[in-house]
Amino acid sequence: MPAPVIAGVDGSPESLAAAEWAAREAERRDRPLRLIHALDWHPARPDGEPVDATRRRSALRALRRAEERIHGAVPAAHVTDEQMEGPATAALLKAAERAELLVLGSRGLTGLAGFLVGSVALGVVGQATGPVVLVRAEEDAADEHLPAEGGGASTRTGHRDVVLALDVKDPCDEVIEFAFEAARLRRARLRAVHVWQSPPAFGLGPGDIALVDDPCRAEEWQGFVSAVLQVWRDKYSDVEVLQTVVREKPSTALVRAASGASLLVVGRHLTGRPAIVRTGPVTHAAIRHVGCPVAVVPHH
The missing domain is CATH 3.40.50.620 (HUPs)
Structure with missing residues (x-):
């Protein structure tokens, strides 16, 4: 069964x-x-x-x-x-x-x-x-769907985006696959959001001055996101994917990205110690402040 x-x-x-x-x-x-x-x-x-x-x-x-x-x-x-x-x-x-x-x-x-x-x-x-x-x-059911032509609630329109909180520095297959499958089941668009922040100037070494150039850094992150998602785009070729790279506080960016979504998918590291209750600061902020349903997917 x-x-x-x-x-x-x-x-x-x-x-x-x-x-x-x-x-x-x-x-x-x-x-x-x-x-x-x-x-x-x-x-x-x-x-x-x-x-x-x-x-x-x-x-x-x-x-x-x-x-x-x-x-x-x-x-x-x-x-x-x-x-x-x-x-x-x-x-x-x-x-x-x-x-x-x-x-x-x-x-x-x-x-x-x-x-x-x-x-x-x-x-x-x-x-x-x-x-x-x-x-x-x-x-309720209408909250998962796009509004009707007149702006009213409907369950006959397409589904709103599924939003994936993606960390390209530690991409996790379990989290990414859950999000793609959720989007496929809903025939919805998947919006993958990676949040980054500029490194503090005092933490830069002599050869790292280029990292201060935020536009170049954002373009670099976009490349990383594309590389991580490519295998999943191939596997889920029927899922439309929009990738977004945001320079902002992670919790703020996710709350904004999930506004109007049908589902937000976030990850949680398994600690290996079952008695330890741990969600991580970004996931914790998401489940407290995001308005749509939030899927928390554990991973190693």
């Missing part, structure tokens, strides 16, 4: 939006959809004590609400569900091990005012060994 797309459901508006997005993605990928609700232990109880009936009923209601929303948006979706006992982060990480990708709301019911990403989502993103997509509560 093919690995499913899994959505974490906790009854929050974010998780309902995530479940619907996951259903659309499962349909695009021709994968089954599985909903997971984590039945967290109460802090005052010893680990392993059975969850009480009230919380099981609450979990069942959350799952049924998600299924109703999914079938309203994707009537043909094949959905199964599961209640998992244990701390939410650990349960979702375990579920992600058997998933094509895991989809979560960017903030759950326990999110604190002023924070855009809850602790569970951050914990999962920082430790998962497979792709995790974060979705905001306001996300």
